[in-house]
Amino acid sequence: MTDFAGVDPHQVRLLADRLRDLADALQREAPNIRKNFDEWNGTINQSVLFQQVTQVRTDAGDMAKRADLALQLLNSPRFSDPNDPHKDWVNVPWDVTQINTSQEGLQEAVLLKKAMDNPKEPWARDVIMNTAQSLADHKDDPAYMQAFMANGGMDQAARAARILHGQDGTHDGVVLNKESEAALAQFGQGVQAATTMNAQGRITMPPDWEKKLTQPADGDMWSVGMLFEYGPPGDQWDAHVLSDVGGAMLDWRQTQEMRPDYSAPEFPYSAGGYVGDRKAWYTTLGLKVDYRDGGGFHPNEMQGIDANDPSIILMQRVSENADASRLLLTGPKGADHAAALVSDKWHTPGNDFDDAKFPAAVIRAATLDRQGHPNESAEAAANLINAGAAEYQKENKKSKNDLAQYPVNKDITQALSTVFQAYVPDFAY
Incomplete structure (x- = not known):
């Protein structure tokens, strides 16, 4: 196209979304269409339909990139000659290969920081949402990712959840709305794409970039966890990044009160309920439980605490990546991580939440590929067996109240039993 056309950037985004929906529908329904035509002995050339699926998908991606640039230009400061008759014009090329995505990534990182530094400004949320979408649209674009991350993009992604929660508030134990969850899925996808490109040598991340995820500002591991909660599954992440x-x-978890204490009802003396440290990690999310303030069992808040536990979230993702599981339980900190995994604290007192499901899955993933990774699996198993023995000794010294709060964990015990049966005959020699 060579003609100029005036457009509303938000309408371009809407068009891109509609094209993507059309591509999804065509891809989903094309096999049924082919099946029905075959049954009806239709004579229409169906190959055109499948070609259109590919073409519409390409068109949707191109329109999304035009929308990304248009929205970025809309929100960016502009400097122009006041005497220029076209001073209010901006150019979004129809040919998306002409877009300088490196410059676009830089500008979007700058705009994102400004929005997150000023989250109460009326324009801030739109900028955050638009940037999240652009990250997803450019997940396969090394030039964009290089520029975005080199200009503080990881810093902003690592605190996105906290900013969005501040805008959303807490409602009946829910700390993020659906729009924010969708944006965090896109931020998570962007972080996964960039870190994987870095591992592949396709881009170079800035110095100390990983500390934004392992030592985030203000110790905000919850925000980091949300990138993994809503981002891609564990098998899509680089194993070293996921393990780190x-x-x-796990190190953070060992320093926290992960759950409030629980008192069982003792009628007529006490109605029972939960009471926790008023400075615990979950209180920063508006999840406050204290039977001394009334409503002792706080079911919505307790569900919210469990659902937002970032250590459970990370263990789910690690369990989906066997290489990351082995890395987690071997090397200099393998024994410490094994001790954290076999802890009886993967439990919510007074509830039957399945907190230990994913820690137990990590134990299995790290140890049971004996043929493909014999040395790493054996090292992980040794660390776990030693940690399990130490945990057993602690169980014998527990008070009655401690046992009531944190009983022997069935999931962890079964996982350790599997490891023990697989490896103890080897260790006996």
């Missing part, structure tokens, strides 16, 4: 973040999360 998972290890940092």
Whole structure:
């Protein structure tokens, strides 16, 4: 196209979304269409339909990139000659290969920081949402990712959840709305794409970039966890990155009160309920439980605490990546991480939440590929067996109240039993 056309950037985004929906619908329904035509002995050339699926998908991606640039230009400061008759014009090329995505990534990182530094400004949320979408649209673009991350993009992604929560508030134990969850999925996708490109040598991340995920500002591991909660599954992440973040999360967990204490009802003396440290990690999310303030069982808040536990989230992602699981439980900190995994604290007192499901899955993933990774699996198993023995000794010294709060964990016990049966005959020689 060579003609000029005036457009509303938000309408361009809407068009891109509609094209993507059309591509999804065509891809989903094309097999049924082919099946029905075959049954009806139709004579239409169906190859055109499948070509259109590919073409519409390409058109949707191109329109999304035009929308990304248009929205970025809309929100960016502009400097022009006041005497220029076209001073209010901006150019979004129809040919997306002409877009300087490196410059676009730089500008969007700058705009994102400004929005997150001023989250109460009326324009801030739109900028955050637009940038999240652009990250997802450019997940395969090394030039964009290089520029975005080199200009503080990781810093902003690592605190996105906290900013969005501040805008959303807490409602009946829910700390993020659906729009924010969708944006965090896009931020998570962007972080996964950039870190994987870095591992592949396709881009170079700035110095100390990983510390934004392992030692985030203000110790905000919850925000880091949300990138993994809503981002891609564990098998799509670089194993070293996933292991490093998972290890940092276990280290953080060991220093926290992860759950409030629980008192069972003792009628007529006490109605029972939960009481926790008023400075615990979950209180910063508006999840405050204290039977001394009334409403002792706080079911919505307790569900919210469990759902937002970033250590469980990271263990889910690590368990989906066997290489990351082995890395987590071997090397200099393997024994420490094993001790954290076999702890009886993967439990919510007074509730039946399945907190230990994913820690137990990490134990299995790290140890049971004996044929493909014999040395790493054996080292992980040795660390876990030693940690399990130490935990057993602590169990014998527990008070009655401690046992009631944190009983022997069935999931962890079963996982350790599997490891023990697989490896103890080897260790006996």
